[in-house]
Amino acid sequence: MATESIKYLAPDSENKAKTQVFPRPGQHTTGLVDWLTTIDHKKIGLMYGMTALFFLIVGGLEALLIRSQLWDHNMDVLTNRQYNQMFTMHGTTMVFLVIMPLSAAFFNFIMPLQIGARDVAFPRMNALSLWCFVGGGLILNLSWFFTGGSPAIGWFGYAPLTDTRFAEVIGDMGPDFWIFSLQILGVASLLASFNFITTIINMRAPGMTMMRLPVFTWMTLIVSFLIILAFPAITIALVELMFDRTYGTNFYDFLEGGKPHLWQHLFWIFGHPEVYILILPAMGIVSEVIPVFSRKPLFGYGLVIFSGAIIGFMGFAVWSHHMFTTGMGVVATSAFAMLTMLIAIPTGVKIFNWIGTMWGGRIRFDTPMLFALGFITMFMIGGFTGIMHSSVPIDAQHQDSYFVVAHFHYVLIGGALFGLFCGFYFWLPKMTGRMLNEKLGKFVFTLMFLGFNLTFFPMHYLGMIGQPRRTHTYNEGHGFETWNQIATIGAFILGVGIVIGIYQFVTAFFNKKLKPAGKNPWDARTLEWALSSPVKEYNFARTPIIKARDQAWENNYGPRENHAEKEPLDDHGVHMPDRSWWPLVTALGLFGLAMGMLFHRTIDPSGELVRDYTVPILAGSVAIIGMIMWALEGPGGYHLFPKENDE
Amino acid sequence: MSDASAHALEHHEPVTSTGIPNKKVLMWAFLGSDCMFFGTLISTHLIYRKISATVGGNFLDIRDVFDIELTSFSTFILLASSLFMALGVSAIHKGNLKSMRWMLFGTIIFGAIFLACQVYEFTHFIHAPGNELTLSTYRGEPHVFGSTFYVLTGTHGTHVAIGVFWLIGWLAYSFTGKMSVAHALDIEICGLYWHFVDIVWIIIFPVIYLMEYAL
Ligand code: HEM
Ligand SMILES: [Cu+2]
Numbered sequence: 001m002a003t004e005s006i007k008y009l010a011p012d013s014e015n016k017a018k019t020q021v022f023p024r025p026g027q028h029t030t031g032l033v034d035w036l037t038t039i040d041h042k043k044i045g046l047m048y049g050m051t052a053l054f055f056l057i058v059g060g061l062e063a064l065l066i067r068s069q070l071w072d073h074n075m076d077v078l079t080n081r082q083y084n085q086m087f088t089m090h091g092t093t094m095v096f097l098v099i100m101p102l103s104a105a106f107f108n109f110i111m112p113l114q115i116g117a118r119d120v121a122f123p124r125m126n127a128l129s130l131w132c133f134v135g136g137g138l139i140l141n142l143s144w145f146f147t148g149g150s151p152a153i154g155w156f157g158y159a160p161l162t163d164t165r166f167a168e169v170i171g172d173m174g175p176d177f178w179i180f181s182l183q184i185l186g187v188a189s190l191l192a193s194f195n196f197i198t199t200i201i202n203m204r205a206p207g208m209t210m211m212r213l214p215v216f217t218w219m220t221l222i223v224s225f226l227i228i229l230a231f232p233a234i235t236i237a238l239v240e241l242m243f244d245r246t247y248g249t250n251f252y253d254f255l256e257g258g259k260p261h262l263w264q265h266l267f268w269i270f271g272h273p274e275v276y277i278l279i280l281p282a283m284g285i286v287s288e289v290i291p292v293f294s295r296k297p298l299f300g301y302g303l304v305i306f307s308g309a310i311i312g313f314m315g316f317a318v319w320s321h322h323m324f325t326t327g328m329g330v331v332a333t334s335a336f337a338m339l340t341m342l343i344a345i346p347t348g349v350k351i352f353n354w355i356g357t358m359w360g361g362r363i364r365f366d367t368p369m370l371f372a373l374g375f376i377t378m379f380m381i382g383g384f385t386g387i388m389h390s391s392v393p394i395d396a397q398h399q400d401s402y403f404v405v406a407h408f409h410y411v412l413i414g415g416a417l418f419g420l421f422c423g424f425y426f427w428l429p430k431m432t433g434r435m436l437n438e439k440l441g442k443f444v445f446t447l448m449f450l451g452f453n454l455t456f457f458p459m460h461y462l463g464m465i466g467q468p469r470r471t472h473t474y475n476e477g478h479g480f481e482t483w484n485q486i487a488t489i490g491a492f493i494l495g496v497g498i499v500i501g502i503y504q505f506v507t508a509f510f511n512k513k514l515k516p517a518g519k520n521p522w523d524a525r526t527l528e529w530a531l532s533s534p535v536k537e538y539n540f541a542r543t544p545i546i547k548a549r550d551q552a553w554e555n556n557y558g559p560r561e562n563h564a565e566k567e568p569l570d571d572h573g574v575h576m577p578d579r580s581w582w583p584l585v586t587a588l589g590l591f592g593l594a595m596g597m598l599f600h601r602t603i604d605p606s607g608e609l610v611r612d613y614t615v616p617i618l619a620g621s622v623a624i625i626g627m628i629m630w631a632l633e634g635p636g637g638y639h640l641f642p643k644e645n646d647e
Numbered sequence: 648m649s650d651a652s653a654h655a656l657e658h659h660e661p662v663t664s665t666g667i668p669n670k671k672v673l674m675w676a677f678l679g680s681d682c683m684f685f686g687t688l689i690s691t692h693l694i695y696r697k698i699s700a701t702v703g704g705n706f707l708d709i710r711d712v713f714d715i716e717l718t719s720f721s722t723f724i725l726l727a728s729s730l731f732m733a734l735g736v737s738a739i740h741k742g743n744l745k746s747m748r749w750m751l752f753g754t755i756i757f758g759a760i761f762l763a764c765q766v767y768e769f770t771h772f773i774h775a776p777g778n779e780l781t782l783s784t785y786r787g788e789p790h791v792f793g794s795t796f797y798v799l800t801g802t803h804g805t806h807v808a809i810g811v812f813w814l815i816g817w818l819a820y821s822f823t824g825k826m827s828v829a830h831a832l833d834i835e836i837c838g839l840y841w842h843f844v845d846i847v848w849i850i851i852f853p854v855i856y857l858m859e860y861a862l
Binding site: 121122190193194195197198201202203204208228229230231232235236237239240243244247249250251253256258259262266269628631 | 789
């Protein structure tokens with residue numbers, strides 16, 4: 001590497017060294033310790049991405065089991081309870097362990113590069129978010145091994161399915177695992193969002209005004225705000241549910257005065273913003289990709305951002321469209337129907353902006369662009385069905401039928417997942433320094449596109465002719481078989497496509513035969529493309545001084561005065577914060593706390609309930625000690641000295 | 648010299664785009680989020696409070712359980728603690744470590760008194776003779792008021808307790824000899840949190856307690 005480094009020793013470093021239980025890993029750490037203690041946003045982003053891709057396979061296998069069970073009438077691949085567990089785990093996994101962390105992977109890796117920052121604002125907190133995500137994912141999937149197995153309550157966990165008295169298996173722990181896993185994942189998402197908000201507001205390079213921010217960064221900001229405002233609703237709902245199940249409170253217990261209806265409200269107050277949390281990052285990615293492959297600036301930059309913000313804002317005011325059939329009363333129902341129809345407008349605006357961007361452009365059909373086009377078309381179909389069920393009488397027909405399943409898979413796979421795959425094909429060359437194989441990429445796109453439509457298009461029809469969702473089988477004579485079989489075949493094709501895609505992403509890091517990418521293989525527009533590929537550990541050797549939107553493009557094609565400048569080399573060097581063990585320790589403490597709470601109750605021989613808080617207290621202390629040591633060790637750091645012309 | 652011992656750098660607060668320190672933006676974002684936490688809890692309570700009979704038919708007049716004099720006193724104490732907190736922040740800004748210590752100490756004590764009142768209140772309510780209000784029952788029969796009330800006020804109490812321990816941490820740190828005006832920001836952020844928790848109580852007290860006497 002063309003850098004040398006000097007270690008600085010502050011006056012109190014002797015003391016610091018003494019207070020350390022684990023020696024702090026130094027600058028040249030490699031291997032496993034490096035990955036466990038890293039606080040570099042790029043490595044954290046990669047770990048988010050790889051873990052999420054792993055969970056994509058897990059969730060995908062669950063989906064294939066569901067599809068196998070529905071192959072024909074009265075199949076016995078899964079029992080009814082196993083079927084319920086499968087769709088619960090599938091939904092929860094895909095939402096919280098796949099789409100959200102894949103988005104977080106790009107937020108982490110790309111956003112700081114797009115705004116010219118050294119790292120996120122709080123690098124160690126960023127590592128804590130990552131480890132909490134991993135811990136939460138683990139807890140959810142550990143549920144398979146304990147009493148009752150995995151939760152069988154749906155990803156929405158409707159009361160009173162979660163009531164202990166109605167459990168199919170005595171002492172069923174599934175819902176408890178679900179609750180604690182979502183709480184830990186909530187911590188991960190909240191911390192990450194505080195971090196991203198601070199980073200985008202505060203760590204922009206000089207000249208990078210808000211209205212010069214790349215659209216993807218804007219969407220990161222909006223999604224982060226959605227997360228910090230929407231997650232509290234489900235966190236509290238889960239706390240209340242935890243109290244109901246653990247300490248016998250009556251929040252959702254209709255036999256003792258509670259109202260299950262309240263759960264639905266709290267869940268969807270979170271749940272609807274959540275669907276925008278899932279889709280806006282993908283919209284951000286597509287808004288970066290389409291201009292690049294059309295060789296035109298984004299049409300209506302301001303409008304795209306503004307409609308993103310409006311979508312986010314209105315997303316808080318439409319939750320009850322998931323509850324049209326619960327009998328909320330005419331006024332509430334009509335108001336929510338109207339707002340739901342309105343929210344489709346800013347969504348449509350974005351679609352027109354993407355089309356406007358392509359209009360008259362010189363379009364190249366590389367893999368990222370194919371996925372972006374797939375995104376637009378598939379997302380539109382999902383949007384149309386969404387507008388259809390914003391109409392109350394129509395929704396009364398759709399509710400709980402396969403039509404709704406078709407709707408949300410068009411927005412979640414055709415939308416979010418295609419958008420995220422688009423992001424991989426677009427940015428992996430920046431991450432690995434090598435181009436992906438275009439032919440293989442196009443093959444993956446073809447498989448996914450065909451498989452996806454084959455699976456989910458028939459579901460519109462199945463829903464219309466009455467196949468209910470969340471039901472483990474159907475009887476003969478309804479005419480459901482053929483379309484279900486087509487859907488199942490499609491699902492396997494989609495699965496193969498996804499697996500090849502994942503294989504391609506993972507091998508991109510090792511396959512030395514791939515062509516080197518160079519700085520800017522796509523002739524792309526935003527700041528990260530002005531850096532070398534792969535990006536150096538310090539990101540920017542010299543802080544860029546931003547002169548225009550689409551800075552990388554302006555550097556190459558813009559007028560002289562729009563070329564970015566760079567701040568002079570600082571003889572202090574680039575300050576790199578030190579690695580740390582404490583985020584991992586703190587996350588382990590939280591993980592132990594959750595596991596301890598899950599198992600703190602036992603029944604003694606006389607049948608009495610015994611509560612033993614030893615493990616939760618010990619694990620909680622580990623978390624607290626982790627945080628105290630974290631505070632005491634400080635950011636630390638070392639300096640790197642890139643040369644004048646390093647990027 | 649080992650790699651591990653060679654780290655601590657002279658660390659300046661980095662220049663930020665807005666001029667507001669990162670930690671402060673973080674705290675504001677957290678407080679925004681925390682509003683939604685309490686908003687959800689308070690809504691839950693308000694939705695349920697009109698359900699005033701147990702499943703068995705015992706009518707709950709919460710005034711038979713509440714001890715409004717005690718709660719008014721502890722409310723006053725918590726409000727007063729905010730004054731100490733503000734004075735503490737101002738002291739460290741002026742570099743007056745000694746005064747800051749006293750003010751933090753006052754905040755901690757008042758916070759602790761508030762918590763003690765809450766513990767007393769909870770035990771008192773649970774054992775109120777003839778009117779026992781527990782997490783799940785009223786007079787031994789299922790009722791929701793206890794659930795929403797204890798979880799809401801308990802969450803607030805947890806916030807106060809976290810604040811107290813946080814301040815104790817800084818008070819202890821101030822005796823290590825490493826504390827200076829450079830830490831004013833950290834104390835200020837503690838202060839933001841403390842005042843916020845206080846403001847939440849200013850909402851809880853009228854909405855959860857006083858309203859029961861008015862409506
Ligand atoms: C044009 C914008 C949209 C409208 C008007 C809309 C409307 C609706 C409505 C009314 C329902 C309730 C259907 C029912 O249960 O009867 C629904 C369900 C759903 N929507 Fe959308 N939607 C839109 C976009 C999206 C997006 C972008 C996503 C996610 C990325 C999404 C994800 C979902 C999910 C997951 C469900 C099912 C939830 C469940 O019951 O488990 N929707 N949508
Ligand atoms: Cu919705």
